[in-house]
Amino acid sequence: MDAIRSEGEPYVLFQMAGASYAIASAHVKHVEMVEALTPVPNAHPFLAGAVFSRGEVVPVVDCRVRFGFPPKPLDLQSRLIVVSPGGRTVGLLVDTAREFLRLSSQEILPPPEEMTRRSGRYLKGIALVGERLVFVLDVEKLLDFDGGERLEALAGELQSLAGTDPRNILGACPRMRLKISTLHHS
Numbered sequence: 632m633d634a635i636r637s638e639g640e641p642y643v644l645f646q647m648a649g650a651s652y653a654i655a656s657a658h659v660k661h662v663e664m665v666e667a668l669t670p671v672p673n674a675h676p677f678l679a680g681a682v683f684s685r686g687e688v689v690p691v692v693d694c695r696v697r698f699g700f701p702p703k704p705l706d707l708q709s710r711l712i713v714v715s716p717g718g719r720t721v722g723l724l725v726d727t728a729r730e731f732l733r734l735s736s737q738e739i740l741p742p743p744e745e746m747t748r749r750s751g752r753y754l755k756g757i758a759l760v761g762e763r764l765v766f767v768l769d770v771e772k773l774l775d776f777d778g779g780e781r782l783e784a785l786a787g788e789l790q791s792l793a794g795t796d797p798r799n800i801l802g803a804c805p806r807m808r809l810k811i812s813t814l815h816h817s
Contacts, residue, residue: 645728
């Protein structure tokens, strides 16, 4: 990576399908490894499931599927970026996330018109960092599918199933699988 920048807005960088992406750190609660996901019935294809993270049940969006790439099995590099835009908490499943970077608004260029037709609804812009292109994402638009209502309803449903003890999800939905190790607080 280039010399450390001290000006601009901080971003979390992540990789997926050979490309680099960035989301504003202001929306990121934390980044963690992910071992297993609990499937959620009747969900969007890109809603990979749910996890218990730091005291709350978090729906997980598989960014590969959301962006039109084929899904990939979880591995040691897989990361969950837990974001909280607009007061709702969602996990973003990505191939890997290990970098932080500051970008000024002048460094983020608008995406070409050809790119805005499909992915442009959640593509804020593109930055050139060293020799690589970084796609800067608008997290709120990324998570706005079905007007955002379906995701919020799912999050509420998962929390109500869990009640005060998230392990209750296992009893309420016996077909769901969840590794008990993911229930431990970080």
